[in-house]
Amino acid sequence: MNSSGSGWTWYVLVLLCLGSMAGHGQSADSLRQRANAIYRQQPAEALRLFGQVQKLARQQGKFDLAANSLVDEATVYYVNDDYRRATTVCRAGLPLTPLADSTRFKLWASLGEMYHQRNRPDSLRWxxxxADSLLLVRPALEREARTYVAAYWGxxxxxSVEQGDYxxxxxxxxxxLLLLxxxxxxxxxxxxENQFALFYRQLGQLGRADSLYTASVRHYKTPDLNRGWLLLGLIECRLQRQRTDSVWVFIRETERLVKQAGTDGAELSAYLDQSLGKYWEQQQQLGRARTFFARSVATGQRLGGSSRVGWRGLMALSRMAWLQQDVSGALTFIQQAMQANSLRFRATDPAQNPALTDFLxxxxxxESLCWKAHLLHAAKTMPNSLQLANLTYDRAFALSDLLQASYSAELTKLFVQEKLRPAYREAVAVAYAQYxxxxxxxTLAALLHRQEQGSAAVLRETLQALQRDYAGVPGYLLEEVQRAKNRLAAAKTAWAERDVAHSTGAGIVAVNAELVNAELVWNRAYQKLRPYTSAQPGADNLSRLQQQLAPDMAFLQYSxxxxxxxxxxxxxxxxxxMLLPISGAQLNQLAETVRHEAYRNPDPFQYTGHTAARALFRRVLGPVWADLAGVRRLVIVRDGPLHYLPFEVLETGQRPDDYLLRxxxxxxxxxxxxxxxxxRQRPDGSPDVLSMAPFAVDQATLTLIQQRGYQSLDRSEAEIGSAAGTRSTAANASKATFLSLFPDHQVLHLATHARASDNDPGDSYIAFFPQDSSHRLYAHELxxxxxxxxxxxxxxxxxxxxGSLHGGEGLLSLSRAFASAGCPQVxxxxxxxxxxxTARLSQLLYEELASGLPTDVALQRAKLRFIxxxxSGGAFSPPHFxxxxxxxxxxxxxxPVPGPWPTGWLAALGTGLLAIAGYIRYRRRRSR
Structure with a gap:
């Protein structure tokens, strides 16, 4: 049971029972109706009545009724936390035949949930x-068994919340919600409201979660255990927000409901003890906090392995020991916590960890492994503590990779990577200490591997998937995957372009419903593809990198x-x-100052970023500047606030305006x-360039784009004029034109408006000429x-x-979307x-590129020529421009690098010139 501040079991089963009654109410006799009415207050009597229903149904050949009654009977055991017996009873309905599709769906959906509570993920998925496949081929089930299908999705x-797939x-x-x-x-x-509250709490959106928890308590007024679980969610949220002054009224009411429920309230009582422990911990009364945590652990042990309460209590006790500088005691508790979350692991030696798949x-x-690695890192006197910490982080990140392999949404993967950042950062520190x-x-290889783990992991997976051959995948499955991707992209586009102000309520609901359904269909297809994917063998990236680096190049990775x-x-x-002499706070402050000065237009003010640019240079490059003597090309992997910073503006301080660019x-x-x-391959011939300037418009079309919310870009036509090739402006630069032309070109130049979304990177877009509502190319379409x-x-x-900064993934920008689609450089x-x-820089850039220079050198020379x-001190000399x-x-x-003309071409040219000269002499003689 997932009880992270919420009681899930009660409402799941309420819905299950309502669904079973609604699904076949017309065929249920009075015995079944009576049993469903009393199963909570008189479970023994309800079980007796369900037995009679099944006997009568079998005698009359009403196997559908018998199967539904078995689901009802299983629900009684489920409500009383006897998940094993509930599973056995429910499975008894599987051999019965014939069964209606709605009944088969109920059996499969119920058994999945029962195995979920028993921590049997393989059976759950099966x-x-x-159940999912049946919904796919029989969508009418959503109408025929609406409440039961709604319970299934809940x-x-x-x-999904429990597994981090947010x-x-x-x-x-x-x-x-759509179904109900x-x-x-x-x-x-x-x-x-309770479901979404937990969801937002996991995302760290505590204010939103708080309002939803409060609303759920307001809407559910019956004084029973169900209300107690809702109150617990609100208590946990308030404690997480450190609003301790407002929790006592809720704690007192929950205590009364627990007392009223007797033994049925044991699990809620244990979780409430943990909330009280957190409260006293925040009040700095660690002794009282430890008492409540220990009591919750004891209750969890009595409840058995199906509850997370024991694991949570042991994690809290480990934290208490750590706060009192008892590292040994903290390790003992964390080892016990891993035992509580495992099927087979019983080792007490801190050097031992559970197997990768041995978890509830x-x-x-x-979380347990990361906390244990943190403790081992702090255990300075423990033999081999750094090695053990490193091995524990290895196990933790391998487990994270295993879990993330099932996530179909990039946004979930990005969010999980964001949550992993603190663990990655400490793991890097551990690897460096060991080195x-x-x-x-x-140890060097281990350190570089650890740095790499935290860098663009999601993008790396995307690029590997783009290059991977799915050996053995049936053609029909590849077609299904492509259809699902296309449907999802279309649904996301429709959602992003919905006109809330002018659309009908039904229209908006339909767009929202299609997005939900499309994402679920994509997840279904993604899960089918998983068995055909295989892990890519790890390459020796360091050796390959050094082979690729020219003598005048250096690769810099910041972590x-x-x-x-x-x-x-x-x-x-x-x-x-090396560790650089700068703290996180200093880095944030200096990087923000330099960024601000570079971003803002200094005219009519003077550029004032020199001091900060020199200070940041001294901190992040000064210590290795001597090692970079003779280096003329840098490849930089940034981290944290450095992602927002163009390193070119840093200044060595040797002379005025001595930018790193020089x-x-x-x-x-x-x-x-x-x-x-x-x-990497040498360019085969000159590329075909596609240049588009959708907002280079004349006066006749200016009003149209302004009505669409855009301004003209008057110099963009001059900008794209820098490159020879296909050029499109104004109405000719449409989204349809781009999609039809880009496959035949090797260079793209888009001088247009764009938007980088900080909420969902898939909503970022490039704007083409707005001749209709579908003129934006979204990142998810890329x-x-x-x-x-x-x-x-x-x-x-x-x-x-x-765009938004997602830890090691960097800025979720449109340039990243192009990279995800396979474009090697942007x-x-x-x-x-x-x-x-920008137009002048583009002209200079193409002049340099045409000489066959690498792109980085061409861009550097273009900027230097521009400066x-x-x-001296001209209006456009500051870095902003x-x-x-x-x-x-x-x-x-x-x-390609221009070379001398081949002999054959020279001979042909000479022959042509002689022919022209002879023809001219001939014409002169004739004219005489």
Whole structure:
């Protein structure tokens, strides 16, 4: 049972029982009706009546009725936490035949939930997959057994929350609401509010969760255990928000409800003890807190292995011991906590960890392993503590990879990676400490691996999936997956472009419903594809990187630890790792100051970012500047606030305006793995360039785009004029035109408007000419495109390189969306600079690219030429006007290097010139 501040069992079973009654109410006799009416107050009598119903139904050949009665009987055992007996009774209905589809659905859905409570994930998936398949082929079941299907989606959502699949949980809960939209009651409303409250609490949106918990308590007024569980959720949320002054009134009411319930309230009482322990811990009364936590553990042991209360209590006791500097005691409790969350693990030795699949709840085991590794890192006097901490983190991250393999939504994966960041950062610190203790190839490899784990893990998986051959996958399944992806992309686009102000309520509901259904269909297809995927063998990225680096190149990887910044410098024949002399707070402050000064337009003010740029240079590059002597090209993997920063604006301080740009060309990589794995090949001939400027409009079309909320970009036509090739402006630069032309081009240049969404990266878009409502190309649509043939994409639209920061994933920008579709290198804009200066930079860029230079060097030279063309201290010399364009991905040439003309071409040219000269002489003679 998942009782993280909420009691799930009660409402799941209320819905199950309501569903079983509603599904066949017309065929149920008075015995079944009476049993369903009394099963909570008189369970023994209800079981006797259900037995009579089944006997009569079998005698009369009404097997459908008998199976439904077995589900009812199983519900009685389920309500009383006898999940094993409930499973046995429910399974007895499976051999009965013939059965209506609605009855088979109820059996499968119920058994999935019962195995969920028994922590049997394989059996859970088996039965829920069958229930899901039945809904797919018989969608009418949603109408015929509406309440039961709604309960199924509620249970699926709860299981998804427990496994950390938050996007899937949200969609399941929304699906349940859609099914019950016209059949709601105050109790059902409270259920929905409770479900979403837990969901938002897990996301860390505590204010939203608090309001939903409060509403659920307001809607459910019956003074019973159900209300007690709702109150507990509100108590936990308030404690998490540290609003301890408001919890006592809820605690007192919950205590009364527990006392009133007698032995049935034991589990709620145990969780309430934990809430009281948290309360006294926040009041700094650790002795009283420890008493309540210990009491909850004792209750959990009496309740048995189906409850998480014991695990939670032991985790709290471990934390209490840690606060009192008792590391040994903390390790003892954490070992016991892992035992409580395991089927077979019983080791007391801190050197031992459970097997990867030996858990009752995966996220709980992950939390246990990370806390244990933290304790081992702190156990300075314990032999091999660093090695044990490292091994424990290995197990934790392997478990996380196992859990995340089932997540179909990128947003869930990104959110989980965000939650993993603190663990990654401490794991890097542990690996570095072990490397300092014993600097050799093994510890260096472990350190680099740990840094890489926290860098763009989701993007790395996306790119590997793009390059993976699904050997043995049936053709029909690949078609199903593609159909599901297309449907989901279309649904997301319709949702993003919904017109709330002018659409009817029914229209908005239909759009929302289609998005929910499309995401569920995509998840179903994704799960079917999983057995055909295999883990990619880990390559020696360090060796491959050093082979790829030229002598004048260096690879810099920054990794935040819990209290410092780690820098790894890789050159052709040298590696150096060091902790930089800057704290997290100092890094945030300096990076923000430099970013602000670079982003803002200084005109008519003077640029004032020099001091901060020099200070940040001294902290993040100064300690290794001597090692970078002779280096002319840098590849940088950033972390934390450095993601917002163009390193080109940092200043060495050796002379005025001595920007890093003057010393090195810079490429920003997402991770070492993505940089190393990116295909590299010499350009085969000059590329075909597709350039589009949708908002380079004349006066006749200006009004149209303004009505759509856009402004003209007057210099964008001049910008795209820099590159020879296919050019489209105004109405010719439509989304349809782009989609039809890009497969035949190798370079893309889009000078347009764009938006980077900070809430959902899939909602970010590039705007084309707004001749209709579907003129935006969204990031989720880019995922359907194959851009592996594109050599370079230039996105000079506003803020295409910015977006929300997701830890090691970096900025979820449109440039990242292009990378996810296979585009190896993207020049993108961090802010909206002057369009005239961008046009000039683009012209200079293509001049440099045409000479066959690598893209990073071409961009550097274009910027330097631009600065040189400004008079001393000119209006456009500050970084705001040139530092906004940055290169993401790789840095390979786009054009071939121009060479001497081949002999054959020279001979042909000479022959042609002689022929022309002879013809001219002939014409002159004739004219005489």
């Amino acid at each position: 039965f829920w997959q069958r 249970n699926r959502g709860t299981a 996007r899937q949980a949200e969609r399941c809960f929304q699906k349940r 939209a016209r059949h709601t009651t105050p109790a059902r409303q409270a259920i929905a 709840n995966g996220p709980d085991l992950f 300092r203790q014993r600097p050799d190839k093994a 935040l630890t819990s209290d410092s910044l780690l820098l790894t410098v890789v050159k052709k024949h040298q590696i150096r790792v 010393h090195a060309a810079i490429t920003y990589a997402y991770s070492m793995d993505s940089y190393v794995r990116s295909p 995922g359907l495109l194959d851009l592996r043939h594109i050599r370079l994409a230039v996105l000079s639209a506003c803020r295409t390189g910015s 020049i993108t804009s961090l802010w909206n600079a002057h369009d005239g200066t 040189e063309q400004q008079s 040139w530092a906004h364009l940055v290169l993401m991905g790789t840095n390979q040439p786009v054009f």
